[in-house]
Amino acid sequence: MEISLWQIVLLTLYSVLTIYDNLNLKLELGKPLMAGCFAGIVMGDMTTGLAVGATLQLLILGVGSFGGASIPDYATAALIATPLAIITGQDMQFAIGLGVPIGLLMTQLDILARFSNVFLMKKAEKAWEREEYDKINMYTHLGMVSWGISRGLPVFLALYFGVDFVTMILSYSPEWLLNGLKVAGGLLPAVGISILLKYLPVKKFIPFLIIGFVLAAYLKLPMLGIALLGIAMSFISYQNSVKETVTVPTGNVTIGDDEDE
Incomplete structure (x- = not known):
């Protein structure tokens, strides 16, 4: 050629x-x-x-x-x-x-x-x-x-x-x-x-690395499938981090039409 x-x-x-x-x-x-x-x-x-x-x-x-x-x-x-x-x-x-x-x-x-x-x-x-x-x-x-x-x-x-x-x-x-x-x-x-x-931050996410290695080396999953699974895992990790950082204020909550009373 x-x-x-x-x-x-x-x-x-x-x-x-x-x-x-x-x-x-x-x-x-x-x-x-x-x-x-x-x-x-x-x-x-x-x-x-x-x-x-x-x-x-x-x-x-x-x-x-x-x-x-x-x-x-x-x-x-x-x-x-x-x-x-x-x-x-x-x-x-x-x-x-x-x-x-x-x-x-x-x-x-x-x-x-x-x-x-x-x-x-x-x-x-x-x-x-x-x-x-x-x-x-x-x-x-x-x-x-x-x-x-x-x-x-x-x-x-x-x-x-x-x-x-x-x-x-x-x-x-x-x-x-x-x-x-x-x-x-x-x-x-x-x-x-x-x-x-x-x-x-490899130490923090070492379980995800191991999962990816197993999927690629042993299960022979295509890279697209591994990438999609990685996106799902990252989304789950993000949701969990948001739940940990959100604080719910405590106190007495009154339900009803208080202003009318």
Whole structure:
């Protein structure tokens, strides 16, 4: 299978759009799950796209770009790893093993893009001192250019030159390396879950974790069923917490038309 130019262009434009979405639209297009789904639709294999995107999504649960900090960009990784996995006929675990180093590399490009915007931000500060608010808006939007290039250029180059290159790499790659990438792809979602559990009150809700583990590992219940059961349990837990916090005032209550008397 080969990738067409229009597919490369769509995926590149999507990667640039995620920057605008983060600042203005707030449609969560920059989430790995959304990016993987879009890549799967464009490539005609939504199943692989959702699998790659959802797995990469697990890696950033509990991780946020607070204070402008740069974090691994697994959305861009999903836009690259999903098409390459579909083109080369590799499985999802290999796509994850390929997507993780791409996401980590994007951290460095994100830092470079933010650094290049310092000049524009200095211009915006001077415009604010002169109360030239139109220029502040202009400089802010110009900052998205370099930021968008830091995403769009890697996606375009990786997909445009990546077909033959990745095929050649796979043909010369030793079996132990490919197996290692697959094993790493299977273990990395557990790392994301571990990071999330570190910030959650696990000790308080350990019975619910055990129930979920039993349902998934022993009863083989689908994830949708486990999610619905989790929603029901969380609702029950919320109702019980409300009952514990509500206090009923005590006193003498007179029933009747006292005012008429």
